Structures are given as C-alpha cells and as structure tokens.
Amino acid sequence: MDELLRLLKENALESPANLAKMLGLSEKDVKDKIQEYEKNGVIRGYQAIVNEDSLNLDKVSAVIEVKITPEREGGFNGIAGRISRFPEVDAMYLMSGAFDLLVFVSGRNLKEVASFISEKLATIEGVVSTATHFMLKIYKEKGVLMAAHDENERLQVSP
Amino acid sequence: MKTNDSKSHRDYIATHLKGVPRSGIRDFFDIVSSRKDIISLGIGEPDFATPWGIREASIYALDRGATSYTSNLGLESLRSAISDYISDKFGVRYDPASEILVTVGVSEALDLAVRAIVNPGDEVIYHEPSYVCYAPIVTFAHGKSVAVQTRPEDGFVLERDMIEKKLTDRTKALLINFPTNPTGATLNRGQLEGIAKLACERDLLVVTDEIYSELTYEGERMSIASMPGMKDRTLLLHGLSKAWAMTGFRLGYACGRRDLIEAMMKIHQYTMMCAPILSQKAGIEALRNHDADVERMRRAYEKRRNYIVSSLNEMGLSCHMPKGAFYAFPDIRSCGLSSKDFALRLLDEENVACVPGTAFGSSGEGFLRCSYATDIEEIKEAMKRMAAFVERGARNAERGPTPFS
Numbered sequence: 001m002d003e004l005l006r007l008l009k010e011n012a013l014e015s016p017a018n019l020a021k022m023l024g025l026s027e028k029d030v031k032d033k034i035q036e037y038e039k040n041g042v043i044r045g046y047q048a049i050v051n052e053d054s055l056n057l058d059k060v061s062a063v064i065e066v067k068i069t070p071e072r073e074g075g076f077n078g079i080a081g082r083i084s085r086f087p088e089v090d091a092m093y094l095m096s097g098a099f100d101l102l103v104f105v106s107g108r109n110l111k112e113v114a115s116f117i118s119e120k121l122a123t124i125e126g127v128v129s130t131a132t133h134f135m136l137k138i139y140k141e142k143g144v145l146m147a148a149h150d151e152n153e154r155l156q157v158s159p
Numbered sequence: 160m161k162t163n164d165s166k167s168h169r170d171y172i173a174t175h176l177k178g179v180p181r182s183g184i185r186d187f188f189d190i191v192s193s194r195k196d197i198i199s200l201g202i203g204e205p206d207f208a209t210p211w212g213i214r215e216a217s218i219y220a221l222d223r224g225a226t227s228y229t230s231n232l233g234l235e236s237l238r239s240a241i242s243d244y245i246s247d248k249f250g251v252r253y254d255p256a257s258e259i260l261v262t263v264g265v266s267e268a269l270d271l272a273v274r275a276i277v278n279p280g281d282e283v284i285y286h287e288p289s290y291v292c293y294a295p296i297v298t299f300a301h302g303k304s305v306a307v308q309t310r311p312e313d314g315f316v317l318e319r320d321m322i323e324k325k326l327t328d329r330t331k332a333l334l335i336n337f338p339t340n341p342t343g344a345t346l347n348r349g350q351l352e353g354i355a356k357l358a359c360e361r362d363l364l365v366v367t368d369e370i371y372s373e374l375t376y377e378g379e380r381m382s383i384a385s386m387p388g389m390k391d392r393t394l395l396l397h398g399l400s401k402a403w404a405m406t407g408f409r410l411g412y413a414c415g416r417r418d419l420i421e422a423m424m425k426i427h428q429y430t431m432m433c434a435p436i437l438s439q440k441a442g443i444e445a446l447r448n449h450d451a452d453v454e455r456m457r458r459a460y461e462k463r464r465n466y467i468v469s470s471l472n473e474m475g476l477s478c479h480m481p482k483g484a485f486y487a488f489p490d491i492r493s494c495g496l497s498s499k500d501f502a503l504r505l506l507d508e509e510n511v512a513c514v515p516g517t518a519f520g521s522s523g524e525g526f527l528r529c530s531y532a533t534d535i536e537e538i539k540e541a542m543k544r545m546a547a548f549v550e551r552g553a554r555n556a557e558r559g560p561t562p563f564s
C-alpha cells in the first residue's frame with residue numbers, strides 16, 4: 001500500500017505539510033495525490049473512531065448472518081446491493097462458509113433492530129435465513145483498543 | 160583492641176575501575192528525572208510495546224509452567240530459530256549446537272566477547288562516537304580501548320585506512336556497530352569489504368554489534384560476517400531489544416566460531432547461567448513469526464526520521480540523513496554552545512531532553528542525539544520547541560557575539 005494511504009489510515013487529520021515531511025515529498029505532491037485518491041474512489045471518506053460505549057447512547061448493534069440464494073444473473077451482488085443500501089446497515093461483507101453475508105446493523109433499541117430484520121431484511125426475496133447476534137461490549141475497533149491500553153513507563157533518558 | 164563496628168577507611172575499589180567515568184547518559188538522566196512534563200528525545204529504546212503475539216507467547220509459556228533454568232547455551236529451539244533467522248537475513252549459517260550462545264541482551268554478549276579474547280594490555284579498536292559501553296568493557300577486561308574518530312563530513316563512516324592508523328602489534332580485535340548508535344551511520348559493501356580484508360591480512364577478530372540491523376532505511380543490509388573469509392574471524396552479536404521492541408526481555412545472542420562461543424559460554428555459565436526462560440520463549444516466537452511487526456515499526460521510524468531530519472534542517476541545525484537505527488544526530492556548532500550546554504539550556508528553557516553528543520565520546524562534541532523512537536506527536540511538539548530555542552539564540556546573536564549567553 002502507498003505509504004501516504006497508510007499514514008492517512010492511522011491519522012486522517014495529519015496535515016499535508018507534515019505528511020510531506022514524513023514521506024520526503026512536497027506539500028503539493030501530497031495534496032495532489034490525496035485529491036487523486038478521493039476522485040478515483042480509493043479514499044471514500046474520513047471518520048473519527050469513537051468509543052461509543054463511553055457515551056451512554058441509546059443504541060444497540062447486531063451482527064446478522066444471512067443466507068441468500070444467488071441469482072442466475074448477478075450472483076450475490078443484486079441482493080447484497082439491496083441490503084447494503086439500508087441506512088440501518090453499517091457494514092456488510094460477503095463471506096465464505098456456512099452463510100453468505102455478514103451484516104452489521106444498528107438501531108436505537110432492540111425492538112427497532114428486530115423489526116428491521118423481520119420486516120425489511122428477512123422479507124427480501126432470495127433471503128433464505130438470518131441468525132442475529134447482539135453486541136454487548138466493544139473491545140477493539142478499526143485496530144484501536146477501546147477497553148484497554150498498554151501501560152509502560154520508559155526511563156526518560158537511556159543509552 | 161579494635162571493635163567490630165569500627166569504620167573502615169580502606170579503599171576497596173579495584174584500581175582499573177577508577178579511570179572509567181560514569182556514563183554521560185546517567186549524569187544527564189539524573190538531571191532530567193528531577194523534572195516534570197518534559198518531552199524526551201533522549202530515550203534509546205522503542206516507544207512501541209512488544210508486539211502482542213510475542214508477549215502472548217511468553218504468557219503462554221508462563222501458564223504452562225516454564226519457570227526453570229535452561230541449558231547454558233540457551234533453549235535448543237531458540238538456537239535453531241536464531242540459526243535459521245541469521246541464515247535467512249544475513250546469509251551465514253551457524254550450527255545451533257556449538258556456534259550460538261543466548262545471552263542476557265547484547266550487553267552481556269559484548270562483555271563476554273571482550274572478556275573471552277582480551278589478555279591484559281591487548282588492544283581493541285572501536286569507532287567513536289559510539290554506544291557507551293565499548294570502551295569501559297575493554298577496560299574491565301584489563302585491555303586497552305583504542306578509539307577511531309569518525310567524521311561528520313563523511314557521515315560518520317569507518318574506512319579501512321582510519322583503522323590502519325591505529326593498529327599496533329597488540330591490536331587483537333575490532334569492535335564495530337552499524338547502523339551506529341548515536342549517528343545512524345551504515346557502511347556500504349565496499350567499506351565493509353575493505354575492513355574485512357584488513358581483518359584477514361592482520362588476523363584480527365571483528366566483533367560486530369548488529370542490534371540495529373533490521374532498522375536500516377537506505378541501502379543494502381549486510382553484515383561483515385558474510386564477507387569472504389570472515390565467518391571464522393567474526394563474532395556476530397545481535398538481540399531482540401530494538402527491532403522487536405523487547406528491551407525489557409533482556410535477550411541477545413552471539414554467533415561465531417565454536418572455540419570463541421565455548422570460551423564465552425565458560426564465563427556465561429559461571430556468571431549468568433542462562434537468559435530468562437520466559438524471554439527465550441518469547442524470542443522463539445519473535446524470530447519465527449514476527450517479521451511483519453518488525454517491518455511495521457521500521458516503516459514508522461522511517462517516517463519519523465524524515466520528519467525530524469527535515470525539521471532540524473529547517474530550523475538551521477544541519478543534520479545528515481541517518482541511514483539506520485533511530486537517532487538523528489544534528490550538528491549544533493552553529494549555535495556557539497557546547498553539546499552539554501545546549502542540552503541543558505534546551506531542557507531548562509523548553510523542557511525538551513536530548514542527549515549531548517559527548518555522552519558517546521569526545522568526538523560527539525558539537526552534536527546532539529535526538530531519538531525518534533518517540534511518538535510522532537511528541538516529535539512534532541519537540542521540534543516546535545527546539546525551533547523556538549534556536550530562533551531565540553539566533554536573534555540574540557545579532558545583538559552580541561555569543562549567541563546563547
């Protein structure tokens with residue numbers, strides 16, 4: 001992966017001037033490259049990683065294993081496209097193994113999520129079955145630990 | 160009659176120890192640790208914690224009751240892992256049964272190597288500025304350390320002719336460390352070959368401290384041990400402290416000819432017995448499965464290096480681009496202060512700690528060691544403060560002859 005993308009994945013707020021210094025590029029080069037990535041859809045957005053467990057939100061999240069019947073034309077993509085467009089769906093992946101789609105959904109409460117599943121998701125033609133798991137606690141998200149951190153005291157000066 | 164609690168005035172300290180100064184690092188550490196809220200670029204160890212998979216291997220071993228001594232040489236499975244790793248990355252194969260000794264850090268390996276080869280009065284040549292222990296351990300072994308001064312104008316490299324000038328008929332060994340702490344210098348193939356040839360011609364032993372080897376950012380990575388004719392006359396010392404971020408595990412090793420390893424083992428078995436078993440277990444995991452973690456950290460250091468070196472140059476402190484390790488070594492002579500004064504004033508006025516170059520030998524005068532094994536956000540803040548410090552000095556200079564007084 002381009003080192004610029006790696007740096008942005010770590011900290012999307014890093015200024016082009018600092019990125020340029022770290023990569024040995026000019027600031028203009030960095031800005032151009034970022035613009036190019038945005039234009040051709042490699043970079044699709046910038047978001048903060050929020051520890052939602054610390055916020056007492058009215059929010060529940062669930063992961064749903066969905067089995068679907070692939071279509072003669074388009075395979076999984078037609079149904080997958082339909083499901084992924086629901087705003088309740090936060091993330092979704094096509095999987096190998098015992099089910100086909102892994103769907104991450106969230107809502108304000110259990111009832112809301114449940115009714116999304118039974119009324120919207122399960123009724124889509126081609127959806128064969130669903131198995132829902134509600135999430136209880138976030139330990140790690142996007143490579144960032146939410147519930148723990150390393151504690152280490154280094155000496156202030158060492159050889 | 161004398162009583163049992165009479166005060167003794169006898170000097171118990173061995174004479175050969177008295178000439179050895181306290182480490183300049185310790186002096187500076189004492190000053191720094193009395194202060195709060197400083198940003199430290201004075202730290203010679205990774206800011207990363209040991210990769211989790213390696214830590215987990217050690218925890219698993221502890222769970223399973225690995226709490227005993229190991230063989231003096233170190234666990235057989237670790238020596239095999241070392242043999243494979245060195246063969247893979249350095250192109251030299253050592254026999255795990257007789258040519259590898261596991262030690263408590265490269266620190267112990269260095270001490271054993273020197274004690275195993277030095278007769279009283281034998282000379283060991285090393286290059287300066289250098290890691291702090293080289294000269295003292297030679298003195299402890301009743302040998303004579305001979306420094307070759309490397310020069311900033313050629314990037315602190317070591318060439319054959321510089322060593323030749325220091326050779327005497329007592330010269331026994333050459334101790335080298337590339338990439339170098341504190342300069343970040345590396346040697347190219349030609350320079351290494353030149354030194355290797357000299358070692359062969361003069362039948363010298365080369366002790367090579369490869370602890371920063373994985374943290375090379377430019378150029379080919381190679382060890383003198385792999386040069387023609389050198390395997391037999393090289394002691395290759397390496398450890399997991401830096402590239403695997405395992406300083407606290409205290410794990411290192413020595414590879415070399417059977418008789419040399421046997422001699423080092425003799426000292427090791429009576430003075431240390433073995434390296435801690437939990438560290439050895441972690442070491443197996445590190446060497447077998449964590450190249451990707453090493454590479455991840457190396458890449459992070461590389462970006463910080465680029466950032467810190469360009470910031471230092473921007474503020475007017477000329478700084479060569481270090482090719483390895485994790486230290487920038489800027490030239491502060493333009494400020495008109497000694498290394499020590501610069502470091503003290505910087506600490507005092509801006510709460511930024513760097514190590515004066517003189518801690519690494521007198522040829523470090525005029526330089527400062529800034530470690531970039533430091534979080535990038537801290538480096539940014541430190542560079543801002545240092546720039547303000549240098550700027551103030553420059554402005555004062557317009558008014559009077561001594562910039563910082």
Ligand SMILES: Cc1ncc(COP(=O)(O)O)c(C=O)c1O
Pocket residue numbers: 159203263264265266267290336339340368370398399400406409410411
């Ligand atoms: C060049 C060099 N050699 C050896 C060491 C000691 O390393 P270890 O932790 O393996 O004893 C260090 C540590 O700073 C070093 O910089």
